[in-house]
Amino acid sequence: QEKEELIEEWQPEPLVPSVPKDHPALNYNIVSGPPTHIITVNGKECINFASFNFLGLLNNEKVKSAAQASLKKYGVGTCGPRGFYGTFDVHLELEERLAKFMRTEEAIIYSYGFATIASAIPAYSKRGDIVFVDEAACFAIQKGLQASRSNIKLFKHNDMADLERLLKEQETEDQKNPRKARVTRRFIVVEGLYMNTGDICPLPELIKLKYKYKVRIFLEESLSFGVLGEHGRGITEHFGINIDDIDLISANMENSLASIGGFCCGRSFIIDHQRLSGQGYCFSASLPPLLAAAAIEALNIMEDNPDIFQTLRTKCEWMHKALQGISGLKVVGESFSPALHLQLEESCGSRENDVKLLKRVVDYCMNSGIAFTQARYLEKEEKCLPPPSIRVVITVEQTEQELDKAASLLKEAAQSLLN
Amino acid sequence: INHVVHNGGLYKRPFNEAFEETPMLVAVLTYVGYGVLTLFGYLRDFMRQWKIEKCQNATEREEQKDFVPLYQDFENFYNRNLYMRIRDSWNRPICSVPGAKVDMMERVSHDYNWTFTYTGRVIKDIINMGSYNYLGFAQKTGACQEAAAKVLSQYGAGVCSTRQEMGNLDKHEELEKLVARFLGVESAMAYGMGFATNSMNIPALVGKGCLILSDELNHASLVLGARLSGATIRIFKHNNMQSLEKLLKDAIVHGQPRTRRPWKKILILVEGIYSMEGSIVRLPEVIALKKKYKSYLYLDEAHSIGALGPSGRGVVEYFGLNPEDVDVMMGTFTKSFGAAGGYIGGKKELIDYLRTYSHSAAYATSMSPPVVEQIITSVKCIMGEDGTTIGRARVQQLAENTRYFRRRLKEMGFIIYGNEDSPVVPLMLYMPAKIGAFGREMLKRNIGVVVVGFPATPIIESRARFCLSAAHTKEMLDTALKEINEVGDLLQLKYSRRRLVPLLDRPFDETTYEETED
Numbered sequence: 043q044e045k046e047e048l049i050e051e052w053q054p055e056p057l058v059p060s061v062p063k064d065h066p067a068l069n070y071n072i073v074s075g076p077p078t079h080i081i082t083v084n085g086k087e088c089i090n091f092a093s094f095n096f097l098g099l100l101n102n103e104k105v106k107s108a109a110q111a112s113l114k115k116y117g118v119g120t121c122g123p124r125g126f127y128g129t130f131d132v133h134l135e136l137e138e139r140l141a142k143f144m145r146t147e148e149a150i151i152y153s154y155g156f157a158t159i160a161s162a163i164p165a166y167s168k169r170g171d172i173v174f175v176d177e178a179a180c181f182a183i184q185k186g187l188q189a190s191r192s193n194i195k196l197f198k199h200n201d202m203a204d205l206e207r208l209l210k211e212q213e214t215e216d217q218k219n220p221r222k223a224r225v226t227r228r229f230i231v232v233e234g235l236y237m238n239t240g241d242i243c244p245l246p247e248l249i250k251l252k253y254k255y256k257v258r259i260f261l262e263e264s265l266s267f268g269v270l271g272e273h274g275r276g277i278t279e280h281f282g283i284n285i286d287d288i289d290l291i292s293a294n295m296e297n298s299l300a301s302i303g304g305f306c307c308g309r310s311f312i313i314d315h316q317r318l319s320g321q322g323y324c325f326s327a328s329l330p331p332l333l334a335a336a337a338i339e340a341l342n343i344m345e346d347n348p349d350i351f352q353t354l355r356t357k358c359e360w361m362h363k364a365l366q367g368i369s370g371l372k373v374v375g376e377s378f379s380p381a382l383h384l385q386l387e388e389s390c391g392s393r394e395n396d397v398k399l400l401k402r403v404v405d406y407c408m409n410s411g412i413a414f415t416q417a418r419y420l421e422k423e424e425k426c427l428p429p430p431s432i433r434v435v436i437t438v439e440q441t442e443q444e445l446d447k448a449a450s451l452l453k454e455a456a457q458s459l460l461n
Numbered sequence: 462i463n464h465v466v467h468n469g470g471l472y473k474r475p476f477n478e479a480f481e482e483t484p485m486l487v488a489v490l491t492y493v494g495y496g497v498l499t500l501f502g503y504l505r506d507f508m509r510q511w512k513i514e515k516c517q518n519a520t521e522r523e524e525q526k527d528f529v530p531l532y533q534d535f536e537n538f539y540n541r542n543l544y545m546r547i548r549d550s551w552n553r554p555i556c557s558v559p560g561a562k563v564d565m566m567e568r569v570s571h572d573y574n575w576t577f578t579y580t581g582r583v584i585k586d587i588i589n590m591g592s593y594n595y596l597g598f599a600q601k602t603g604a605c606q607e608a609a610a611k612v613l614s615q616y617g618a619g620v621c622s623t624r625q626e627m628g629n630l631d632k633h634e635e636l637e638k639l640v641a642r643f644l645g646v647e648s649a650m651a652y653g654m655g656f657a658t659n660s661m662n663i664p665a666l667v668g669k670g671c672l673i674l675s676d677e678l679n680h681a682s683l684v685l686g687a688r689l690s691g692a693t694i695r696i697f698k699h700n701n702m703q704s705l706e707k708l709l710k711d712a713i714v715h716g717q718p719r720t721r722r723p724w725k726k727i728l729i730l731v732e733g734i735y736s737m738e739g740s741i742v743r744l745p746e747v748i749a750l751k752k753k754y755k756s757y758l759y760l761d762e763a764h765s766i767g768a769l770g771p772s773g774r775g776v777v778e779y780f781g782l783n784p785e786d787v788d789v790m791m792g793t794f795t796k797s798f799g800a801a802g803g804y805i806g807g808k809k810e811l812i813d814y815l816r817t818y819s820h821s822a823a824y825a826t827s828m829s830p831p832v833v834e835q836i837i838t839s840v841k842c843i844m845g846e847d848g849t850t851i852g853r854a855r856v857q858q859l860a861e862n863t864r865y866f867r868r869r870l871k872e873m874g875f876i877i878y879g880n881e882d883s884p885v886v887p888l889m890l891y892m893p894a895k896i897g898a899f900g901r902e903m904l905k906r907n908i909g910v911v912v913v914g915f916p917a918t919p920i921i922e923s924r925a926r927f928c929l930s931a932a933h934t935k936e937m938l939d940t941a942l943k944e945i946n947e948v949g950d951l952l953q954l955k956y957s958r959r960r961l962v963p964l965l966d967r968p969f970d971e972t973t974y975e976e977t978e979d
Contacts (some may be wrong), residue, residue, distance in 0.1 A: 052713045057726065061814050073627060077620060092622060113613060119832075122592045128592070156821070166531060180824070270478075309522070311520060317552075321681055324653065325680065333618055396729065415622075
């Protein structure tokens with residue numbers, strides 16, 4: 043009888059709290075037509091400085107015709123996971139080509155960029171293992187770490203001294219309990235080019251630390267694949283490091299390769315394990331063949347035109363220089379990084395007001411024909427929330443006049459709105 | 462155990478689900494089989510360790526030999542010794558559209574499945590009973606493909622940005638409105654991957670202090686989403702409403718485990734059709750319970766959307782219920798629509814909240830335009846809005862194929878799990894050796910089937926799973942049934958002890974049959 047009363051009285055919370063109508067993340071920009079170099083946002087035609095189309099392959103005719111051919115042969119979907127008649131010859135070809143391009147033994151493809159690193163980390167690191175991860179790691183890495191249930195140790199962004207301190211602490215812990223230490227795996231997870239801060243990780247020092255403290259390195263190269271290095275092979279080529287020194291390289295094909303999905307590459311010893319224990323690989327449908335064919339063609343173009351990487355780097359340096367000296371906004375990111383952030387030099391007091399102010403700057407630029415976007419984060423979910431910023435993306439298709447126009451528009455906007 | 466439920470007012474039609482018990486002799490033999498394999502496994506490991514047998518595994522780098530081993534030896538025991546022997550039943554590469562008939566690349570192994578080589582030959586026209594192609598939209602010609610080709614040449618293949626930044630195309634908005642209309646809900650949102658839809662949105666809906674009641678046999682994506690959310694998870698027995706009611710009562714009466722505070726919300730996670738069992742969720746009872754105990758329902762219609770219901774609108778329509786009773790309707794576009802991705806449908810507040818706080822909207826690239834177009838065209842076809850009756854015809858064809866196939870298999874004497882109306886048909890194999898044998902024999906006869914064993918199923922309940930499609934003609938089904946009959950006799954798979962009297966060949970009317978016990 044009491045139980046009946048309790049059941050009657052209990053009132054749950056509403057399933058979701060209501061969201062105010064003017065929440066900045068609720069009203070999406072609507073892009074009509076393809077998100078290429080010239081983009082039509084909310085009805086206005088602008089030059090696209092917001093899509094991660096670094097090598098301009100989104101609108102490439104060869105890529106599109108390769109995808110068309112694949113569409114005519116296979117249809118759109120694969121109707122099954124890799125294990126159950128979802129493996130097509132295009133997937134096998136793409137995996138071979140990626141492994142050859144990156145000069146590793148094997149590669150494995152996922153059908154969703156976010157799921158790539160979020161499935162790769164929990165496949166190796168389990169409860170009781172230790173992962174040292176940079177503070178500025180992207181959200182996908184954070185979710186992978188959460189799914190793995192391992193001990194997470196954050197070290198300050200790009201601070202090798204801090205990392206070494208944590209490693210030394212772990213070493214002293216190990217000496218107290220050598221039996222446990224013998225079975226506890228250790229990993230370092232870093233990004234080649236950080237999405238949240240636009241700078242690169244000091245890979246040579248990390249390799250030294252790897253061999254000194256016996257930790258494995260997982261490298262996330264979503265932004266640096268197809269950008270850094272003489273042939274676009276990423277940060278290992280940029281620093282001239284033997285690729286076998288990195289245990290696992292994970293990248294998504296949604297930035298430079300202008301397709302969808304992601305891949306991991308490395309030695310067969312490591313990659314083969316994911317074929318049975320990568321959740322996003324085993325329990326999810328495989329990549330549609332037309333997207334795999336588009337990625338193969340994009341790789342062909344990358345291999346045939348190795349000079350686009352230098353062109354991209356020159357443009358990035360040009361833009362980086364042009365953006366210096368804007369009053370009120372500071373540039374965050376390396377000079378050769380194609381994805382920069384513009385943060386407010388002085389905050390207005392609250393994050394909400396900062397976001398509103400940056401929105402006004404972005405709207406000003408969009409009204410004058412340059413499309414920027416604010417970097418979006420889930421404020422309550424991020425471990426170390428970066429400050430609000432405007433994302434500036436440089437692609438090979440932008441001309442120097444357009445870069446200058448964008449920089450001068452930002453200067454104007456900053457002058458009128460931020461003072 | 463066979464249930465035929467009419468349950469007063471809740472069910473408007475008979476609910477026939479059967480899970481015949483494992484015969485005792487078969488269970489014993491299965492355990493013996495696994496025992497023998499394990500012994501041999503230890504023997505082989507011993508020989509490999511003492512270098513009597515060559516070790517074919519990939520190994521760690523020389524420079525990293527003194528690192529902590531990446532894999533525990535025991536973890537890979539099953540992989541090395543059991544999975545490797547029958548590895549050729551999985552990951553079979555195909556090279557044509559995954560329709561009713563498919564072309565497969567021939568591959569051989571000279572070292573007992575450790576490595577494969579492709580002979581270069583293509584095995585043509587294998588009847589495909591493994592792909593999730595329920596309504597036959599996996600086509601390389603036709604209205605869907607033409608529309609997708611047009612959008613591909615206009616928009617390109619990728620998007621290179623997230624929904625909240627610059628990746629929200631007009632195509633996405635069109636798709637979401639259409640999906641909402643199709644499901645009969647206020648609003649919907651689409652994502653690029655079905656797995657990720659679950660694992661990224663459940664954490665956005667519930668958090669610490671909430672309770673999740675999840676079915677025993679839920680898919681890995683639901684389990685991962687529930688774990689990532691941080692809420693407390695309690696599991697109820699598969700499709701068992703008494704178990705669910707008991708958990709609900711206990712939860713409300715006793716509150717949270719240590720603090721005794723009341724739960725913030727209770728979310729029930731169920732699937733429309735469970736793909737390994739072929740069972741359909743008892744939705745009328747779940748909704749009645751949900752209303753009585755004021756909890757929320759999350760329905761994952763990955764396999765049932767498009768496949769159930771007189772007009773293909775899923776398990777809600779199949780039971781004749783109101784879509785507004787389900788709080789969160791989730792589904793995927795991979796199975797019945799021949800594309801890729803997932804969606805969530807529900808009230809406008811829910812979708813607005815997800816647009817703002819879903820992990821996928823903020824951090825994951827949006828869907829590729831030609832894939833979106835394929836979904837739009839196929840949904841319009843199913844709804845009949847493209848001016849033809851192809852959609853309706855396909856839904857009906859699938860229902861007929863399902864009933865016919867299941868009836869014939871039961872008549873032959875196999876043990877078939879699941880609901881009468883579910884297009885997923887698991888046929889029990891039980892013994893480990895038969896898993897590999899069944900897959901290989903069927904391939905020799907030009908029929909591609911899917912076999913599953915541990916760990917996707919309980920260890921003694923390995924099975925072969927057939928996925929029916931509206932694209933299968935009666936001739937294809939008859940050929941397949943003939944071959945299954947032959948292989949069943951060859952491998953002695955006809956375990957069922959409840960024989961059905963075969964019907965005189967009456968074409969597909971509402972069947973009422975007599976059963977005799979042997």
